[in-house]
Amino acid sequence: MKKDFPIYNTSAKSKIIDIKNNRHHYDSYIKIDIENFFPTIDHKKLLPLIKTKASEEVFNLIKLAITQPTISIDTPKNERDIRISNIGIPQGLPISSFLSDIFLQKIDQKFEKNSKIKYYRFVDDILILCKTLDIDTLIENIESSFLDLDLKVHKQSTNKDKSSHGDIADGFQYLGYNFTANIVSVRQSSVQKLYSNINKLFIVYGYRKNKIKKEDGAKKKDLIENLIYSLNEKIAGAKYDDKKYGWINYFSEINNQTLLFKIDSHVKRMASKYFDNNDLEFLTSNNLRIKKFSKAIFEIRKKDSNYVEKPDISSLKRMLKNFSKEENVEKKTNKGLEKIEKLKSQSNSIQLPKEVSKKINTSDFRNPEKTIASLRSDVEPY
Numbered sequence: 001m002k003k004d005f006p007i008y009n010t011s012a013k014s015k016i017i018d019i020k021n022n023r024h025h026y027d028s029y030i031k032i033d034i035e036n037f038f039p040t041i042d043h044k045k046l047l048p049l050i051k052t053k054a055s056e057e058v059f060n061l062i063k064l065a066i067t068q069p070t071i072s073i074d075t076p077k078n079e080r081d082i083r084i085s086n087i088g089i090p091q092g093l094p095i096s097s098f099l100s101d102i103f104l105q106k107i108d109q110k111f112e113k114n115s116k117i118k119y120y121r122f123v124d125d126i127l128i129l130c131k132t133l134d135i136d137t138l139i140e141n142i143e144s145s146f147l148d149l150d151l152k153v154h155k156q157s158t159n160k161d162k163s164s165h166g167d168i169a170d171g172f173q174y175l176g177y178n179f180t181a182n183i184v185s186v187r188q189s190s191v192q193k194l195y196s197n198i199n200k201l202f203i204v205y206g207y208r209k210n211k212i213k214k215e216d217g218a219k220k221k222d223l224i225e226n227l228i229y230s231l232n233e234k235i236a237g238a239k240y241d242d243k244k245y246g247w248i249n250y251f252s253e254i255n256n257q258t259l260l261f262k263i264d265s266h267v268k269r270m271a272s273k274y275f276d277n278n279d280l281e282f283l284t285s286n287n288l289r290i291k292k293f294s295k296a297i298f299e300i301r302k303k304d305s306n307y308v309e310k311p312d313i314s315s316l317k318r319m320l321k322n323f324s325k326e327e328n329v330e331k332k333t334n335k336g337l338e339k340i341e342k343l344k345s346q347s348n349s350i351q352l353p354k355e356v357s358k359k360i361n362t363s364d365f366r367n368p369e370k371t372i373a374s375l376r377s378d379v380e381p382y
Contacts, residue, residue, distance in 0.1 A: 013252075018120070027168055027169070028130050028166065045150070047063060066085070132167075176250070184253060185254050190379070198234060224282060232291045235296055237296065239308050260292075
């Protein structure tokens with residue numbers, strides 16, 4: 001379908017890079033936030049745009065997908081409205097974002113052609129870099145353009161998370177990034193979300209550890225190993241199927257190294273709180289170390305780095321380590337990886353080589369897709 005609609009809408013990170021390179025050419029910014037965006041997209045205006053280029057089969061599938069009413073399973077049957085919907089796009093659809101690009105294409109083209117400004121849109125988050133003298137005219141123009149599509153934008157306010165404008169020198173936020181003077185950092189709420197997710201890992205570890213009987217040392221070792229792997233995935237990010245994921249990957253464009261040192265210190269404090277001497281001895285004897293955000297940011301920028309976690313490889317190595325303590329683990333790992341390459345298309349599980357499948361604990365395998373979903377949750381919605 002995308003080949004029928006040559007829409008140029010780059011990734012969030014690409015927009016951040018462009019903002020970094022161009023913000024110094026302007027003195028002001030405008031942020032536009034659309035009110036209730038997806039639920040208010042008018043089908044009468046959207047479907048004709050799709051019908052002009054899509055095949056009849058594709059058009060009918062899209063029409064069916066967006067007109068079917070979405071009802072919570074918790075809604076009582078007598079309260080369910082099963083009428084065909086004529087407005088709105090369900091946000092859970094895989095193509096929701098792409099349909100929004102089709103719907104807003106003319107607005108995008110209009111403002112991207114304006115050589116006096118830099119216009120960025122990611123779904124319903126819009127940022128314009130401009131000169132102070134042009135602010136009022138631009139706000140009036142963009143509000144009018146959205147009204148033509150029966151969409152309303154939030155009125156300009158002092159709330160920087162909503163529609164607002166101001167001097168670039170005073171700083172602004174976009175897609176989770178915070179731009180101030182020469183510093184590119186992370187919005188505070190995004191930092192707090194990361195802290196919370198890191199804390200959860202330690203809290204769950206502490207809770208489960210207290211439930212394990214003292215004599216069951218093997219379970220405790222498995223528990224701390226799982227914590228270290230999960231922590232390092234959150235810290236260093238992950239690479240799977242040649243694609244990188246994670247908080248540090250999304251925010252790899254920041255230059256605020258001080259922030260990363262602070263987060264490293266937080267991780268260290270949490271480790272000191274939850275690890276006892278036995279835990280520390282186990283980590284040392286097994287050469288298990290917690291990685292650092294302050295190093296990960298340089299490693300994630302490289303085309304390939306052993307510092308970045310690889311969920312499929314690390315899981316297989318752990319399984320083979322438990323299967324055999326012999327010196328040829330690396331050789332077995334490589335054979336197993338050949339098997340994995342043939343099975344990556346299976347999203348629910350990856351089968352093990354027959355010679356090891358009966359002798360290892362399959363719970364040691366960390367499903368890469370689940371890992372990626374967890375890492376995505378650290379940055380969505382920024």
